[in-house]
Amino acid sequence: MEYVAGNLLARAALLVRLLVKQVPTGEISRTEVEVLAELAQGTRRITELAELEGLAQPTMTVLVRRLEARGWIVREGLPDDGRVVIVAITHEGRAAVEGFRAQFLAALTSDLEVLSDSDLAELSRATDALGSFVDVLQAVPSARGSR
Amino acid sequence: MEYVAGNLLARAALLVRLLVKQVPTGEISRTEVEVLAELAQGTRRITELAELEGLAQPTMTVLVRRLEARGWIVREGLPDDGRVVIVAITHEGRAAVEGFRAQFLAALTSDLEVLSDSDLAELSRATDALGSFVDVLQAVPSARGSR
DNA sequence: AACAATATATCGCAAAACTATATAGTCATC
């Protein structure tokens, strides 16, 4: 447990920086891709998105506005409740996510090729493990009100 | 390979944001901790540090200056070469890293406790895998000149 | 109707990183 606590964050953060550096990110920011990827699984409210991504609500409002301007998402109202904004991904949005992934894969291929099969398998497992842990963190409201 | 390329970055980045959010970072920034942790393994030049951390050299210059002001590192010249700055961690610097880790562990414990033993073991493996991959990325100079 | 609560939007600001460039020191060559 000490091991994980002492090293996971640092390594994950460093990994992110190094990976980002490899790819000429282009038109779309990392956070934007993540939001789009989240939306690819279904519509969300602004606040919901913010919580899932670990961002403040005002940040998400602005981000969503940007995505809308580029035609990657649409904002719909909820008939029952005029305050709510439902965000849904568009076809163009899905295409943008796919495009980013393809570009990223291309840029990363040279790095991944260096790895042995077992290293790659290990990295794949690690990807799963991170996903599970993210789910845990998203589930635990921690210092927020418990919804 | 597509799986890793498509998901690793997004999950790692999200994990970082969620984890950071859990800890009242306090006096020291994440990047600072990482640099100190790197220096705990031995002295480095400014440029070397920047490359290892995936940051631009001017960013590292400023960062190192901040760390020096707090007494966490010292800057030494190289007798042979007056241009070079050798950065070394101090006892206080090591203590700062330890302090951060302890604080981080405390904040994270509630999250890690939720996990089963096997999940935790998996996360530990993931931490290793990330470390290895980071090593690979640091070794491949990619779009830079090959030193 | 008045008031509290909720969802989103706006505003101003701060941190952290970047690019471009300046400065200072070294090395090679003449």
Next chain:
DNA sequence: GATGACTATATAGTTTTGCGATATATTGTT
């Protein structure tokens, strides 16, 4: 041993990305 190319670090200015505080609009409650 002076000159110019090269290298290591520093400085300046800007951009990006996020935040907190607060405003606005809508809903629910008494």
